[in-house]
Amino acid sequence: MARRKKLYEGKAKILYEGPEPGTLIQYFKDEATAGNGQKKEVFEGKGVLNNRLSEFFMQGLNQIGVPTHFIRRLNMREQLVRQVEMIPLEVIVRNFAAGSMAARLGLEEGAPLPRAIVEFCYKDDRLGDPLVPEEYITAFGWASQQDLDDIVALALRVNDFLSGVFHGVGIKLVDFKIEVGRIWDEQDYPTLVVADEISPDSCRLWDIETGRKLDKDVFRRDLGSLTEAYTEVARRLGVLPSNITHRLKPTLIN
The missing domain is CATH 3.30.470.20 (ATP-grasp fold, B domain)
Incomplete structure (x- = not known):
């Protein structure tokens, strides 16, 4: 799908004009931030993981009657959502x-x-x-x-x-x-x-068994690899993208 006009860029996502009125394309970035943006790094593959995981949860909510803005996933990093x-x-x-x-x-x-x-x-x-x-x-x-x-x-x-x-x-x-x-x-x-x-x-x-943190606190508190933690969540839920491995390394943002 051709890239459209950028409407907004936040710390973790970019919103683009959608293909139809009332829709947006939501792009998931690899950046991680903490402390209101004071701490920043790029974790290769983080955006892919979050795209797939958010799709999984939004679809599940839609199926049980909890309305969401999610329409469908477009590719490894983008989803089509309703403009709200x-x-x-x-x-x-x-x-x-x-x-x-x-x-x-x-x-x-x-x-x-x-x-x-x-x-x-x-x-x-x-x-x-x-x-x-x-x-x-x-x-x-x-x-x-x-x-x-x-x-x-x-x-x-x-x-x-x-x-x-x-x-x-x-x-x-x-x-x-x-x-x-x-x-x-x-x-x-x-x-x-x-x-x-x-x-x-x-x-x-x-x-539950070990208390190991599997969320952004891994990054906030320097507890290890953020990508490893997110990959573990995706693996357990059965939504692990085939091109993601736990060996991906972070890159500092200058």
């Missing part, structure tokens, strides 16, 4: 204490939470994606209270699906983040859909 009106929030679902929550509340990393907890962050890299309460979200018009209720319900359904899939291959879903968008479809009210991606970039994944 993005809500400027990161929706975080936590099953175990880890990362910023553990540090913020003084909890032991890995401690189970009483129930799945949904948090919201305002999506703005310049501000470090700050945690925001629902009162801020409704006051500033980022989403209505009904939107928030629907987003929480959507996020918890995604959590149930992902937790079951990962548990089946010996992986603990510690937490994850999704982004949500609106599709109007000539309706008076929009349909909320899961957008962006679902991959080890956006999940915190630990091996």
Whole structure:
């Protein structure tokens, strides 16, 4: 498929104009970033892995009636997705204490939470994606209270699906983040859909038996090869691309 006009480039993906109105082409890059872009490396094959893994999860959600922007995978690095009106929030679902929550509340990393907890962050890299309460979200018009209720319900359904899939291959879903968008479809009210991606970039994944980290914390904390970790997740789920091996090496970004 011929490359079309670039509309947006983020840290991990590029969005291009789609072949039909209301569609986009989402391209997965090999770059990995941490600390709001302060730490950067290129991991050859990372984009291929995340493309295949996100396809796997989005297709699974579509099949169980959780709407997503995903239409189909086009090639090893690109997918065709629906263009949506993005809500400027990161929706975080936590099953175990880890990362910023553990540090913020003084909890032991890995401690189970009483129930799945949904948090919201305002999506703005310049501000470090700050945690925001629902009162801020409704006051500033980022989403209505009904939107928030629907987003929480959507996020918890995604959590149930992902937790079951990962548990089946010996992986603990510690937490994850999704982004949500609106599709109007000539309706008076929009349909909320899961957008962006679902991959080890956006999940915190630990091996159930050993506690080994299989997500971007490997890169954040210098725990080994990021590509090896992502390859292991893809291998267990049966979606490993044939041209990826665990021996691929990182390249520093200047």
